[in-house]
Amino acid sequence: MGQRGYMARKIFHAAxxxxxxxxxxxxxxxxMPGDPVSLLARSERLTPADVAEQRKLxxxxxxxxxxxxxxxxxxxxxQLGVSLRSGEPVSSMIGRALPPTVLLVGLGTLxxxxxxxxxxxxxxxxxxxxxxxxxxLGSLLLYSVPEGWLGMLxxxxxxxxxxxxxxxxxxxxxxxGFARVIDIANHLVLPLxxxxxxxxxxxxxxxxxxxxxxxxxxxxxxARAKGVxxxxxxxxxxxxxxxxxxxxxxxxxxxxxLGGAIVIEAVFSWPGLGRLTYDAIxxxxxxxxxxxxxxxxxAVIMAxxxxxxxxxxxxxxxxxx
Amino acid sequence: xxxxxxxxxxxxxxxxxxxxxxxxxxxxxTSAGSSASQGSKTVLRVGETADMDTDNPFAVSGGSDWTxxxxxxxxxxxxxxxxxxxxxxxxxxxxxxxxxxxxxxxLRPGLRWSDGTPLTSEDVAFTYRFVMKHRFPQYIxxxxxxxxxxxxxxxxxxxxxEKPTFAPDxxxxxxxVPEHVWSKYEDADLKTIKTAPNTPSVASGPxxxxxxxxxxxxxxxxxxxxxxxxxxxxxxxFQVYTDQSAMIQALKGGQIDFADGLKPSLIDSVKxxxxxxxxxxxxxxxxxxxxxxxxxxxxxxxxxxLQDLTVRKAIEMxxxxxxxxxxxxxxxxxxxxxxxxxxxxxxHLDIPADQEFPFDPAKARSMLDAAGYVDTDNDGIREDPxxxxxxxxxxxxxxxxxxxxxxxxxxxxxxxAIGIQVKLxxxxxxxxxxxxxxxxxxxxxxxxxxxxxxxYQLSIFTSGQCGGWSDGCWKDPHYDALYQKQRGIMDRQxxxxxxxxxQRYLYEHIPDIVLAYPGWLQAYRNDRFTGWVPAPGAHGxxxxxxxxxxxxxLRLVAGASxxxxxxxxxxxxWIALIVGVLAVSVLVFRRRRGVDEEA
Numbered sequence: 001m002g003q004r005g006y007m008a009r010k011i012f013h014a015a016x017x018x019x020x021x022x023x024x025x026x027x028x029x030x031x032m033p034g035d036p037v038s039l040l041a042r043s044e045r046l047t048p049a050d051v052a053e054q055r056k057l058x059x060x061x062x063x064x065x066x067x068x069x070x071x072x073x074x075x076x077x078x079q080l081g082v083s084l085r086s087g088e089p090v091s092s093m094i095g096r097a098l099p100p101t102v103l104l105v106g107l108g109t110l111x112x113x114x115x116x117x118x119x120x121x122x123x124x125x126x127x128x129x130x131x132x133x134x135x136x137l138g139s140l141l142l143y144s145v146p147e148g149w150l151g152m153l154x155x156x157x158x159x160x161x162x163x164x165x166x167x168x169x170x171x172x173x174x175x176x177g178f179a180r181v182i183d184i185a186n187h188l189v190l191p192l193x194x195x196x197x198x199x200x201x202x203x204x205x206x207x208x209x210x211x212x213x214x215x216x217x218x219x220x221x222x223a224r225a226k227g228v229x230x231x232x233x234x235x236x237x238x239x240x241x242x243x244x245x246x247x248x249x250x251x252x253x254x255x256x257x258l259g260g261a262i263v264i265e266a267v268f269s270w271p272g273l274g275r276l277t278y279d280a281i282x283x284x285x286x287x288x289x290x291x292x293x294x295x296x297x298x299a300v301i302m303a304x305x306x307x308x309x310x311x312x313x314x315x316x317x318x319x320x321x
Numbered sequence: 322x323x324x325x326x327x328x329x330x331x332x333x334x335x336x337x338x339x340x341x342x343x344x345x346x347x348x349x350x351t352s353a354g355s356s357a358s359q360g361s362k363t364v365l366r367v368g369e370t371a372d373m374d375t376d377n378p379f380a381v382s383g384g385s386d387w388t389x390x391x392x393x394x395x396x397x398x399x400x401x402x403x404x405x406x407x408x409x410x411x412x413x414x415x416x417x418x419x420x421x422x423x424x425x426x427x428l429r430p431g432l433r434w435s436d437g438t439p440l441t442s443e444d445v446a447f448t449y450r451f452v453m454k455h456r457f458p459q460y461i462x463x464x465x466x467x468x469x470x471x472x473x474x475x476x477x478x479x480x481x482x483e484k485p486t487f488a489p490d491x492x493x494x495x496x497x498v499p500e501h502v503w504s505k506y507e508d509a510d511l512k513t514i515k516t517a518p519n520t521p522s523v524a525s526g527p528x529x530x531x532x533x534x535x536x537x538x539x540x541x542x543x544x545x546x547x548x549x550x551x552x553x554x555x556x557x558x559f560q561v562y563t564d565q566s567a568m569i570q571a572l573k574g575g576q577i578d579f580a581d582g583l584k585p586s587l588i589d590s591v592k593x594x595x596x597x598x599x600x601x602x603x604x605x606x607x608x609x610x611x612x613x614x615x616x617x618x619x620x621x622x623x624x625x626x627l628q629d630l631t632v633r634k635a636i637e638m639x640x641x642x643x644x645x646x647x648x649x650x651x652x653x654x655x656x657x658x659x660x661x662x663x664x665x666x667x668x669h670l671d672i673p674a675d676q677e678f679p680f681d682p683a684k685a686r687s688m689l690d691a692a693g694y695v696d697t698d699n700d701g702i703r704e705d706p707x708x709x710x711x712x713x714x715x716x717x718x719x720x721x722x723x724x725x726x727x728x729x730x731x732x733x734x735x736x737x738a739i740g741i742q743v744k745l746x747x748x749x750x751x752x753x754x755x756x757x758x759x760x761x762x763x764x765x766x767x768x769x770x771x772x773x774x775x776x777y778q779l780s781i782f783t784s785g786q787c788g789g790w791s792d793g794c795w796k797d798p799h800y801d802a803l804y805q806k807q808r809g810i811m812d813r814q815x816x817x818x819x820x821x822x823x824q825r826y827l828y829e830h831i832p833d834i835v836l837a838y839p840g841w842l843q844a845y846r847n848d849r850f851t852g853w854v855p856a857p858g859a860h861g862x863x864x865x866x867x868x869x870x871x872x873x874x875l876r877l878v879a880g881a882s883x884x885x886x887x888x889x890x891x892x893x894x895w896i897a898l899i900v901g902v903l904a905v906s907v908l909v910f911r912r913r914r915g916v917d918e919e920a
Contacts, residue, residue: 035751046458047789048758085374087516088535096535152566160570163888167571168562170537172887173364179892186889231913269563271536278563279372279536284751 007309014305021297026071029286035060037084058084075294081287083280090291093276098258100170101272104188104265105257108195113250115196116203120246123204124211125234135204143201151194151267158190165190168269191268195261199253206249210242217241244315248307255303259296363554363883365850365875367864368568368577369538372561376522376533378496379457380515384582385559391865392541392557392872393524394496397426397445397478397489400867402856404666405773406813407492411445411525411548412478421485421811428476433546434499435522435529441475447500449493455511462777463493487811491774499523527552527872537561553876554850554883572597576888578849581864583842584723585651591844598847603860604838605664606770607657608728610640611792611833613762621760623793626705626712631692633831635685637678639739642836645731649724650839657835659824660782661775664867666857668775668817670824685739696740703740713742718766721750725766728836732766760794766836767792773867775820779804782832795832850875 037046037054046054055061059070074081080090119139123132142150159167166172171183214220215238223233258273265274273292280288373385381390398415401408407415415426432440449470452460466482473479480489502523506514520539522530527549528541538560543552560577562568569587572580573594583599591597612633613623626632642656655663658677659670689695693706702711714736718729726747733743748756756762771778780786783801787794803826807819827833843863845853854870855861863871877883890898 049789050458051754051758086535087375087512093535152564155567155570159567159576159888160574163574163576164890166888167574167576168564168567169560171534172560173540173558182892182895183887183889185895186887189889266563267567269537269561269567271534275536275563284749 006312010305010308014301017301018298021301022072022075022294023068025290025293025297026068029284029289030064030067035284035286071290075290080291080294083285083288085283085285085288090287093288094273094291094295097271097273097276100270101261101265101274102257103184104191104195104270104272105261106254107188108192108261109199109250109253109257111192111196112199113203113246113253116200117207117246119200120204120207121211121234121239124208124215125238127212132208136208139201139204141201142197143205145198146263147194147198147261148263148267150198151191151264154190154194155267168267170269170271187268187270191264191270194264194268198264202249203246207242207246210245211238214238214242244311247310247314251303251307251310252300255300256296258299361884362556363877364556364558364885365554365579365872366577366885367557367559367579367581368562368571369559370562370565370568370582372536373533373539375515376519376530376539377515377517378498378519379455381459388581388865389530389539389541389559390496391867392528392869393522393526393530394498395525396492396494396496398492400492400773400856402854402861402868402870403858405664405857405867406667407490411440411497415480415489417490417811421487422482424480424489426478426480426489428478429548430476432525432548434501435524435544435546437546438499438501438523439475440497440499440525442472442478443475444500445478445497446470446472447504448495448497451498451503451507452495454507455514460493460495463488463491463495485809485811487813487816490813491772491776494772497525527869528557550873552872557872572844572846574888575846575849575885577846579843579845579864581843583844585653585842588651588653588842596846596848597844599842599844600853600855600863601653601860602841602843602855602862602866603663603666603858604655604840605662606768607660607662607838608645608654608722608724608836609767609769609792609833610732610764610836611767612764612795612831613760613793614795614832615760616787616794616796617758617760621794623760624705624710624712624714624763625708626694627714627763629692630830631688632694632712633834634678635688635739636736636741637831637834638680638685638688639682639735639741640732640834640836641680641735643680645724645728645837648731649727650837653842654724654837654839657837658828660769660771660827660833660835661778661820661824662769662771663838664857664861665771665773665775667813668820670821672825672828682735682738689739694740701737701740702742711742712740713744714763715744715746715761716764716766717746717748717753717756717762719750719753719768720747722766722768724837724839725768729766757792765792776808779807779820779823782827792833797830797832800826800830848878849881851878852876 035055037051037058037060052061059067062070080094082089083093116139119135123135126132155167158164166187170187171180172187220233220237223237224230228237261272262274262278264270265272266278269275273296276288277292279285280292369385369388371383371385373389374383375381375386376389378390378394381387395411397410397412398407399410400406411432412426412428415424417424426445428440428442428445434440449464449468453464453468465488466484466486468480468482468486468488471479471481482488506517520530520533524530524544525546525548527544527547529544531540531542533539538558540559541557543555545551560571562571565584565587568577568580569583569590571577573591588599591599612627613621614628615621615623646652646654646656658672661669663669663671689703694703694712695706696703698704700711702713704711716729716732718725720726726745729743729745729747733745736743753765753767756765769778769781781790781792782795783791783804784796784798785801787796800823803819803823807816807823810816810819840860841862845863852871852874853863854874855863856867856870861867
């Protein structure tokens with residue numbers, strides 16, 4: 001088959017998956033009862049006749065297959081539509097929500113991965129030590145705690161009680177330039193801490209267990225016999241071979257970055273993709289939901305593809321198969 | 322080598338330790354001047370639970386939209402503080418002709434828009450014609466009998482209707498917009514008008530909308546051309562908090578001055594704080610248990626027993642409204658009786674306790690027994706003697722209406738105790754709309770909010786509203802006559818008599834049960850601003866609400882600082898931290914490389 005054939009096959013599979021996701025997304029939201037117009041009927045004093053008229057205006061009264069074709073055609077030509085609630089183009093809503101999410105979830109995933117891996121390595125290497133036991137317990141604890149609760153706790157202590165950091169939001173007021181960077185940094189601290197603590201456990205545990213598996217392999221004995229210092233045995237021989245499962249977790253996690261962290265963004269009023277999704281679900285704003293889910297799905301599929309393709313590069317055993 | 326590490330690490334630790342007390346000092350709300358301060362402006366910071374959906378006065382739907390629009394724009398006459406009756410605003414008053422068909426309103430002289438352009442009667446006439454032409458559902462009901470507007474001069478508006486009317490005296494809840502900004506949408510379609518951007522806005526009120534960052538918040542700045550008393554502060558910053566608990570923390574920590582809209586359960590967390598005052602706002606909506614009488618369409622098959630007033634009376638007497646107030650609303654509501662909400666203080670009829678249906682399940686049971694509704698098959702559910710079917714009700718409850726589903730759960734128990742089975746179904750407002758339109762329910766739990774003027778609320782119970790706004794197509798010619806009568810009485814005091822008669826009639830004939838009047842909750846820091854003006858009445862809204870009088874009367878508490886810094890570490894601390902972390906990691910990295918080289 002060869003390298004080219006392998007890549008082509010993987011890319012083709014990814015494309016099929018995207019098409020399936022497009023279709024699934026469309027019908028998933030239409031299955032929910034009601035529609036965005038009838039949601040607002042009572043507060044906007046609409047009579048059933050008004051509701052029917054507005055449904056027609058938004059094309060919500062067309063038969064479902066026809067709505068689907070319209071949607072497919074528009075999406076494949078890059079038009080994500082406009083919000084049914086505000087009339088704003090979905091692409092600009094997503095564009096606005098993207099930087100906060102990438103900042104929060106990207107940095108959080110990065111910190112969780114880096115610190116988690118380092119802690120996991122040390123824990124496995126000194127298995128049974130006080131460090132190992134305490135970090136393992138800590139990781140399990142943090143991982144099982146609901147992130148919303150953890151976020152709320154940090155908010156109450158550091159924002160409400162101590163007043164060190166803002167209780168939510170992205171910036172305060174209209175600051176520009178360097179002051180704005182600092183302002184965003186201050187708002188980022190608590191949600192970032194929550195996210196990092198929430199995800200770090202995963203990395204610690206996975207890194208630790210895969211390293212433990214490798215630690216008793218014979219090739220490590222060989223390396224020691226050659227005179228390689230212990231630290232380098234750990235870094236160049238053991239960890240390198242144990243890294244693969246952590247690497248796949250990392251790839252998928254970065255794929256999920258574009259899905260946003262809905263719960264944390266809701267607790268901290270963080271205006272990212274997660275909160276956009278949360279609001280759009282409450283408002284039954286189909287085009288926004290479709291747009292966000294499309295972006296998130298494509299991100300995960302791409303991340304998966306990248307992982308798949310790089311396995312071959314990382315692990316010669318897979319390449320040879 | 323070791324010494325270098327020791328010094329490097331020690332330096333880092335000292336830097337970090339030295340900065341922590343600095344960080345705490347910076348976060349005190351009354352300290353002035355830090356890298357994140359607002360400069361020399363005095364700012365009122367308000368926390369809201371939802372972002373605006375739109376900045377466009379013709380597309381208002383959510384609560385935050387109304388708040389924002391009410392602050393920026395004036396109406397011809399305002400809702401006055403005491404009881405929401407008409408008060409002077411752009412117009413100092415409106416006089417009617419003998420036959421009530423012609424009203425002449427006099428505007429104040431020298432009015433201006435926030436861009437300096439003169440505000441004249443033509444702007445008012447333009448706004449009203451614009452509404453009538455495009456028939457915006459929120460506003461169109463204020464212009465009955467095809468009124469025509471003329472402007473003999475800049476400060477006079479003449480409203481001429483085909484029939485006698487009190488419409489200008491309601492007052493019309495329509496915000497006056499500048500003709501020179503909106504005339505270009507004269508012939509546009511509804512969608513274009515409703516999506517027209519309106520930030521920064523041109524308006525006549527004390528503040529205009531100057532910026533809006535969607536999803537985060539919006540800012541309003543003082544309007545130097547405002548016709549009334551100039552506010553003592555410069556800016557209002559509205560910040561959106563998705564989570565109410567977070568908003569409470571922000572209030573407690575002094576990060577906001579005012580929290581708009583709290584869940585009843587959160588009141589306890591601010592009760593003990595001496596710096597925070599709460600305001601339980603008199604209700605402008607009511608929780609509604611509406612019966613279905615059928616006739617909406619092929620899917621409408623409501624329980625025939627509900628047509629019997631005795632059954633509806635028994636149901637009302639079996640429901641413990643006090644329990645709903647305590648358990649569902651934590652005491653922040655009042656038990657309901659009549660359909661005109663308490664915030665319409667002038668019109669609302671409060672039926673004296675001794676004339677209300679008592680909470681008496683035993684009496685309800687005996688009433689049903691006497692009327693022939695007995696449990697013939699001993700399954701705990703009574704049967705209808707005429708049809709033989711058990712009394713089982715399908716009751717959808719709106720999960721988007723605060724307390725509706727919880728009240729429904731209590732009602733299931735209350736009605737079980739008198740032998741009626743309730744099948745409760747929680748539904749989103751979108752699904753509720755489907756039930757309403759199709760008539761496919763026996764009763765439902767939803768809400769009504771109505772207007773300051775009772776006309777709209779009373780109209781929904783008329784026979785003609787079946788298929789329109791009527792809940793369950795209740796039809797009663799005597800009520801229809803009462804409604805038409807109050808609509809034709811021009812004199813307020815005389816009209817009040819009939820309006821109250823109509824409310825009593827509805828109470829006694831039970832097309833709906835008014836379960837409760839839930840209040841809105843607002844809270845503010847009393848160590849920051851003072852001079853809040855509640856409307857309507859002492860238990861009114863401190864922030865719109867119905868008018869912006871608080872904003873023109875607020876002033877800083879003596880000793881409070883106008884400008885506040887937002888909490889967080891100041892810039893120099895961030896730089897120091899990052900430098901410190903980099904320094905430590907460089908040192909560690911070089912040590913490791915040194916070790917490798919040695920090996």
